[in-house]
Amino acid sequence: MASVLVASNRGPLSYALAADGTLSARRGGGGLVSGLSAALAEQPDALWVCAALSDGDREAVRRGVFEPGVRMLALDPEVYDDAYNGIANSVLWFLHHHLWDVPREPVFDAEFRRRWESYRAYNRSFAEALAEQAAEGAEVLVQDYHLALVPGQLRELRPDLRIAHFTHTPWASPDYLGMLPDDIREELLWGMLGADELGFHTWRWASAFIGGAGIDSAEGVAQGFSPSGDPWRGVHHRREGGPKRSTRVRVHPLGVDADELRSLAHRPEVDERLAALRAEVGDRRTIVRVDRTELSKNVLRGLLAYRELLRERPEWHDRVVHLASAYPSRQDLAVYRAYTASVAELAEEINAEFGTENWRPVLLSVKDDFTRSLAAYRMADVALINPVRDGMNLVAKEIPVVSEAGCALVLSTRAGAYEELRGDALTVSPYDVSETARALHRALTMPPGERAERTKRLAATATALPPQRWFLDQLDALRG
Numbered sequence: 001m002a003s004v005l006v007a008s009n010r011g012p013l014s015y016a017l018a019a020d021g022t023l024s025a026r027r028g029g030g031g032l033v034s035g036l037s038a039a040l041a042e043q044p045d046a047l048w049v050c051a052a053l054s055d056g057d058r059e060a061v062r063r064g065v066f067e068p069g070v071r072m073l074a075l076d077p078e079v080y081d082d083a084y085n086g087i088a089n090s091v092l093w094f095l096h097h098h099l100w101d102v103p104r105e106p107v108f109d110a111e112f113r114r115r116w117e118s119y120r121a122y123n124r125s126f127a128e129a130l131a132e133q134a135a136e137g138a139e140v141l142v143q144d145y146h147l148a149l150v151p152g153q154l155r156e157l158r159p160d161l162r163i164a165h166f167t168h169t170p171w172a173s174p175d176y177l178g179m180l181p182d183d184i185r186e187e188l189l190w191g192m193l194g195a196d197e198l199g200f201h202t203w204r205w206a207s208a209f210i211g212g213a214g215i216d217s218a219e220g221v222a223q224g225f226s227p228s229g230d231p232w233r234g235v236h237h238r239r240e241g242g243p244k245r246s247t248r249v250r251v252h253p254l255g256v257d258a259d260e261l262r263s264l265a266h267r268p269e270v271d272e273r274l275a276a277l278r279a280e281v282g283d284r285r286t287i288v289r290v291d292r293t294e295l296s297k298n299v300l301r302g303l304l305a306y307r308e309l310l311r312e313r314p315e316w317h318d319r320v321v322h323l324a325s326a327y328p329s330r331q332d333l334a335v336y337r338a339y340t341a342s343v344a345e346l347a348e349e350i351n352a353e354f355g356t357e358n359w360r361p362v363l364l365s366v367k368d369d370f371t372r373s374l375a376a377y378r379m380a381d382v383a384l385i386n387p388v389r390d391g392m393n394l395v396a397k398e399i400p401v402v403s404e405a406g407c408a409l410v411l412s413t414r415a416g417a418y419e420e421l422r423g424d425a426l427t428v429s430p431y432d433v434s435e436t437a438r439a440l441h442r443a444l445t446m447p448p449g450e451r452a453e454r455t456k457r458l459a460a461t462a463t464a465l466p467p468q469r470w471f472l473d474q475l476d477a478l479r480g
């Protein structure tokens, strides 16, 4: 039985199945996975429950092969597809990022209801696995919008547990949330309110949750400070004559682990890529961006802003290169495939309009290549982070930590990171292409001393709450 449990859709490792039938485990990259793994390693009897995603994962479950401290759930592939692609990524992601193209979307019909049932069943599988594995009074930390119903379902199964849920995305504004059918919205909110503690990256998203919960569920909202002085807000609620309960809402702004990131960025393979990129870029300035090919990241308007910069300020011709990395994401969904294709198309249009024999204005890489991204981070003069809405955006925190000459940060007012970084960033509305183009010019012309000073402060803020500390703070809050 485990005394601390984490639940997330994507887990800390995945299995590869070789042609000869052997299975090998590979740990996932990224600061969050390594921070959480390190924090869990310090807890006695910790367990990470996650979904089996690859064929290798499902085979590992079938054979009963597990890494210590990890339990994978192999769900019916159709149920999983409906829950992950059909609801989590097509409905909840679009809801929380305000991405619907409203004249046509959303459509809540019989097909949606069928998928919602799968989403409920998928959450239920997690709740049951957690209930089965948790020791009396254990702490359970549930991650993200994939598992929003788990806290309520788990509380029904195991009222003795301490349950936290952390949302890594934004939370929809009350108005936008109100687009969901009433019963679904209530189920979603009551699912979340099954937790003792709810965490968000910023007060902007936490307040949106409290506002939305207030529509249906709240009997009152309270606020206070923990003994360490951190503020919390709370929602009192009572469901259908049940006992009165409270859920505390807190903000834990995830940061990056400076030592880990710097050591990753200085591995020999990154040095090699850096040398190759430097040879290609020459002595031109660089504007760097790294995203999943995700609609909320606003890559297209970022490219339009770069094009406007080149149109309005010809002095930058042949003096700047836009290094863009786009990791293909959720390619099972047509809307993501189309978005990825439009990004590549627009980059090519810009190259065709301005490029010369010696200068490619946009160097776009459409692949999951963290080595290239780290090399680009190191040579970034400007970082462009312009999402239309984003839970946090860790790239905005990573680039200042790694950039060698100091980089000027052009940052959307709607990124979660804006709350902490705005003082030293050049902030822009993500919809205002002209403002973004002007900010790029300002960033490119920022005096080196000012750039270095700002970068130093940005890096200090970015590393204030590294993943391991972020996790332990939540555990403390849950225990407190």
Ligand code: F6P
Pocket (backbone or CB within 6 Å): 010, 144, 168, 169, 329, 330, 391
């Ligand atoms: O932003 C929310 C989030 O869950 C991130 O934590 C993660 O980077 C991303 O979405 C993962 O998306 P997916 O698992 O669909 O690739």
